[in-house]
Amino acid sequence: MNLSYRTAIIILHDVLVAALAWLGAYWLRFNLAVPPGFQAAAVSTLAWVVPLQAAVFWRFGLYRGIWRFASLPDLKRIVLAVGIAALLIPLVLVLFRIHAVVPRSVLILDPLLLVMVMGGSRLAYRAWKEHRIASMLHPASKPVLVAGAGSAADFLLRELARNPAGFHVVGLLDDSRDKQGRLVQGLPVLGGLDEVATWAQKMGVDDVVLALPSAAHVVRKRITQACAEAGLNVMTIPSLEDLVAGRVSVSSLRPIELDDLLGRDPVQLDDSGLHRLLTGKVVMVTGAGGSIGSELCRQIARFEPARLVLFEQSELALYAMEQELPQRFPNLAIAPVIGDVKNAAWVDRVMAGQKPAVVFHAAAYKHVPLMENANAWEAVRNNVLGTRVVAAAAQAHGVAKFVMISTDKAVNPTNVMGATKRLAEMMCQSMQRRQDDHGPGGTRFVSVRFGNVLGSSGSVIPKFQKQIEAGGPVTVTHPEITRYFMSIPEAAQLVLQAGLMGEGGEIFVLDMGEPVKIAELAKMMIRLSGADEDRIRIEYTGLRPGEKLYEELLADDESTLPTPHPKLRVAKARAADAGWCDECMAWLAQQGLPDEAAVKRQLQAWVPEYKPESV
Incomplete structure (x- = not known):
């Protein structure tokens, strides 16, 4: 080991401590009055004892550690080294016939003093470096409570000790009765999570940090609601894995967001299968x-495809992805293509030139009220004809897997958008049946059905955020309207998993968890903004055209079958009539523009479960 300047200082420190401990042992032995x-x-005897102890300390590697990170293993090494030295001292004094009177109590007191001073000085240095002393001397920092007393809380306290970031923790809360009344990093676990309002008032706290990265989201929701009702600010930390890996630090403390409360457990992907x-x-x-579509591109890019073809009608959206993906995935080859999925000649040329092995069809019109009346014909053409065009081109050019993104609104649809997506599912089913009639092989057609995703375009969440920023009111269509929600990354990951598992003709249904009342969602977002319902009102505006109170994931005459993945099930949907596909394509190819009523009548003829408000 190289003897650096710092190491030399530490050795000198331990030598001085060893000398003082030896003399201090005599001093204590004779009650502070040592006879001449x-x-x-x-x-x-110092000339024999101190060099012996210094040699033992060196041999036991006490100078390889870094004082700033002194911990229990370092203390164990000190105790072992001091203990060995304590056994060797009388042996050396006897062997070398040192004629000095050394009381037995000195031989006991010396190692005790040595462990206390050597261990204490290292821990004191660490405390100083971590600004614990400094933080106590700066009462201007804000007091906070930490919700959670597990590994994440322990790590958070260590990080705050090194970088107070304007906070000092006054206590912790945890539902585990075994932890309540105990200490974590010297700070008390005061009580349970439901007592946050009481303890915040007692401790003079306005801020609470959630150190519950692996807790169920219902627990986070409960503590957040309790904090909101008490007028407390709520922050959260990233996942424990990110903290430990050093990807983020305690400076990443941020206000809790809706994703933290409505989020779900991480998706377990079959990585080896997706690589194949x-x-x-x-x-x-x-x-x-x-x-x-954009999140699918990000998730697919992680698996290093040979090339990722981005087919998009919006020039602005395509430009944004063309700029983003090379920055995040420098080795990814991309082919940005402007195009309309209804343009059969262009889609065919793109497929012929790019030769994709897998196609994910996410292009669709999805906004229910916009597609309901004046735009009904365009919704049918884009969602049904567009699916048929892309699927047919995929089949013609030997695509192995075609995965179509559907929606829970395709179940017992009450709106045009839902009916068109059910027709798109039926189109894929029909093409799979024709494929199977020609023998094994060929393109496998798979549909994936799920509900609303957090923050998607047209979602209520961005709308609510803008209304809250403007001071309200927040508009909700009906006090009982209920929807399923999942995050965009989770939805994209499950689409990939379903695409891998699909053998052809299936409609996969994603586990959407528990439904959420939109009114409760609005109240939650108002509280998270730091306001309340007295300041920002909720107004009920009535259901919009085509909108229903409750979304369903399966039609009444459907059932599901489990799959090896816990978040995916297969819907046993009503089979598509083999003859309707050509009839549908002929209708979509007509030159005239049918009116809204005619469109809805035809949709009802092909999708009997479709129940429009009026036909």
């Missing part, structure tokens, strides 16, 4: 600039 004869013995499906393959995504 014993004073001479204490001093004369995507790695080294050309993959095409239609609607690549949309909410789901």
Whole structure:
């Protein structure tokens, strides 16, 4: 080991401590008044005791550690080294016939003093470096309570000790009765999470930090609501894995967001299977600039496809993805293509040129009220004809997997958008049946059905955020309206997993968890903003055209089958009539523009479960 300047200082420190501990042992032995004869013995034996202890300390590696990170293993080494030295001292004094009177109590007191001073000095240095002393001297920092007393809380306290970031923790809360009344990093676990308002008032706290990265979201929601009702600011930390890995630090403390409360457990992906499906393959995504399409591109990019074809009608959305992906994935080859999925000649040329092995079809019109009346015909053409065009081109050019993004609104639809997506599912089913009639092989057609995603374009969440920023009111259509929600990354990951598992003709249904009342969602967002319902009102405006109170994931005459993945099930949907596909395509190819009523009548003829408000 190289003897650096810092190491030399530490050795000198321990040598001085060893000398003082030896003399201090005599001092304590004789009640602070050492007789002259014993004073001479204490001093004369220093020349033997101190070098011996220094050699043992070096041998046991006490100078390899860094004082700033001194911990229990360092203390164990000190105790072991001091203990060995304590056994060797009388042996050396006897072997070398040192004629000095050393009381037995000195031989016991010396190692005790040595452990206390050597261990204490290291821990004091660490405390100083971590600004614990400094933080106590700066009462201007804000007091906070920490919700949680587990590993994440312990790590948070250590990080705050090194970087107070304007906070000092006054206590912790945890529902575990075994932890209540105990200490974590010297700070008390005061009580349970439900007592946050009481303890905040007692401790003079306005801020609470959630150190519950692995807790169920219902627990986070409960503590957040309790804090909101008490007028407390709520912050959260990133995942424990991110903190430990050093990807983020305590400076990443941030206000809690809706995603933290409505989020779900991480998706377990079959990475090896997805590598077989995507790695080294050309993959095409239609609607690549949309909410789901763009996230699909990001998730696919992680699996290193040979090329990612971005097919998008919006120039602005395509440009944004063209700029983002090379920055995040420098080695990813991309092919940005402007195009309309209804343009059969252009889609066919793109497929012929790019030769994708897998196609994810996310391009669609999805906004229910916009598609309901004046835009009904365009909704049918884009969502049904567009699906048929892309699927037919995929089949013609040997695409192995075609995955179509559907919606829970396709179940017992009450709106045009839902009916068109059910027709798109039926189109894929029909093409799969024709494919199967020609024997094994060919393109496998798979549909994936799920509900609303947090923050997608057209979602209520961005709308509510803007209304809250403007001071309200927040408009909700009906006090009982209920929807399913999942995060965009989770939806995209499950689409990939479903695409891997699909053998052809299936409609996969994602586990959407528990439904959420939109009115409760609005109240939660108002509280998270730091306001209340007296300041920002909620107004009920009535259901919009085509909107229903409750969304369903399965039609009444459907059932589901489990799959090996816990968040995916297969819907046993009503089979599409083999003859309707050509009839549907002929109707979509007509030159005239049917009116809204005619469109809805035809949709009802093909989708009997479709129940429009009026036909």
